Amino acid sequence: MPDSLRSPMNRPSSPRKRATILDVAAEAGVSRGTVSRVLNGERYVSDRAKEAIEAAVIRVGYVPNTAARNLVRQRSQAVGFIVHEPHSLFLEDPNIGGILLGANATLSRNDYQMVCLVIDSVRDVERVGRYLSGGFVDGVIIVSARVEDPITQTIEKLRIPTAFVGHPPSRGAFSFVGINNRESAAMITTKLVETGRKRVGMIAAALDRDSGLDRLNGFKDALGTSLRPELIVEIPLYSYKHGFDGMTELLTRDPTLDGVFAASDAVAAGAIDALRRFGREVPGDVGIVGFDDSAWALRTEPPLSTVRQPAASLGEQAAELVLSELLGGAPRVDGVLLETPIVWRASA
Structure with missing residues (x-):
């Protein structure tokens, strides 16, 4: 059947072209460089030009290509959350969930994505090690690290910002948050x-x-x-x-x-x-x-x-420590210790 005779329902749809920074510039009537400065939050752009660019972004449906931007900046805008526990315990233990949610809340507020990595076997250790070496995350939070933990050894070699929940299992210069x-x-x-x-x-x-x-x-x-x-x-x-x-x-x-x-x-x-x-x-x-x-x-x-162990606060503090290092801060090798009050109920 010729294309001219096909009904709209039967015609193959072509993927919609993604709007680019050039489309925004043409719509706003400004240069590409001016658009780039506005999108990157730089100064020295007039209010009138900024308003025109913001309106053009909405009209053309421009979405920043974060992957490309991060490639240039050599940043993934992601932080790994590594749990060294069997899969069954990861689901059973409410503390891990509380720590995870606390960390995610802090990272989200700072426009970072959290990537969960669960280690349950030697194969997992190797897989996660390769993943970290590939530069897919800018930093890591580690829960339940063991003595002689090979993941800790990988982190030491990579020298990426790291925060442990609990004392680090080695003498490396790591930040940590925990309780007594x-x-x-x-x-x-x-x-x-x-x-x-x-x-x-x-x-x-x-x-x-x-x-x-x-x-x-x-x-x-x-x-x-x-x-x-x-x-x-x-x-x-x-x-x-x-x-x-x-x-x-x-x-x-x-x-x-x-x-x-x-x-x-x-x-x-x-x-x-x-x-x-x-x-x-x-x-x-x-x-x-x-x-x-x-x-x-x-x-x-x-x-x-x-x-009472403050699980959510442990996650929040761990994320803050990683973000601080990403901004150039030194590791908190002295650690951050949180309070743990006794809650007395009927079992004793």
């Missing part, structure tokens, strides 16, 4: 003991990173000479399942224990369900406390006594 895990763990353990608990154990998680190890040391600080090492059960992750398994092991070691510090709220939730499975009342038979004051703390029955 050791002091907070000691405080809530002490409060648990003050309720009259005599045989207190701990479900210690994630000892391959600073937060887990510091919480364990804080527990030891609080108990001092009354510490019973056999009542410390180590589990790999801050997860409900591992909390359930850890509590089961604690009851096997000492069926008469009457107090438990769980290294996170998710761990505590699993522990409470294990206690219930074995016929123990909370807090009647066993008082239990957690750490984070996440959504898990209000899902348990009874509601959980815990330490």
